[in-house]
Amino acid sequence: MVRHIHSLRLHALGRLGWARGAIGAALGIALSGFATWTLLSGHQAHALPFLVAPLGASAVLVFCVPASPLAQPWSVIGGDLLSAAIGISIGHLIGNPWLGGSIAVGLAIAAMSAARCLHPPGGACALLCALGAGGQVPWDATLMIPIAANVLVLSSFGWIYNNLTGHAWPHVAPPPPAPVPQSTRDHVIAVLEEWDEVLDVDVDDLDAFVQAVLRRRAS
Incomplete structure (x- = not known):
């Protein structure tokens, strides 16, 4: 029983425990909403949302998997804002929500x-x-105001929170303890090319992990 409680505590409070991610995401969303509501105070506050739903998914990535290439600052800011601009433009250009939504998502992924x-x-x-x-x-281009405010505040808080809790953000791959006799990076890249899949992890992180495993095995 004691061992089980200790395991739960580690999962909750460990370096990437769920409690850390949950607290960070909750605070990030709260601050983003408050800052955006303050920015929009006045007549615009009734016409524009102070929070947009995709921000919740961004918060999961930023605070729960801050080392992911998909969760880096440029990915969050550039990905959300570029895609939102494409969505608004295509929506007005096409007019049909079904067709416009389909084309917008495809173009956003490409962009x-x-x-x-x-x-x-x-x-x-x-x-x-x-x-x-x-x-x-x-909706018109004024919707970009709350989206931009949401994304920028969440990213700013993510930078502060992640670094204060021991996770460099933007992420920097940790150096391996010591170099192994044979370089592994080229082999890692070769295996990824053979698999022909996109893994949600940086090549340098994979290389450092493999080297650390090989070093630990040799010790």
């Missing part, structure tokens, strides 16, 4: 990939904005 800021919640931003822009009461 994020080209700009090296792939961020899954960006797809949600593109779809949300395309549906709104193609609806009966079309």
Whole structure:
């Protein structure tokens, strides 16, 4: 029983425990909403949302998996804002929410990939904005104000919170304890090319992990 309680405590309070991510995400969303509501105080506050739903998915990535390439600052900021702009533009251009939403998500993925800021919640931003822009009461470019405020505040708090809790953000791959006799990075890249899959982890992180495992095995 004591061992089970100790295990639960480690899962909750460990370096990437669920409690750390949950607290960070809750605070990040709260601060983003408050800052955006304050920015929009006045007549605009009734016409524009102070929080957008895709921000919740961004918070999961930023605070729960801060080492992920999909959760880095440029991915969060560039991915969400670029996709939102595409969604609004396509929604107005196409008019039909179903067709506009489909095209917007596809274009957003292509644009994020080209700009090296792939961020899954960006797809949600593109779809949300395309549906709104193609609806009966079309959303316009002013929707970018709360989205930008949400994303920038969440990213700023994520930078503070992650670094204060021991996770460099933007993420920096940890150096291996000591070099192994044979370089592993080229082998890691070769295996990834053979698998022909995209893994949600940086090549340098994989290389450091493999080297650390080999070093530990040899010791």
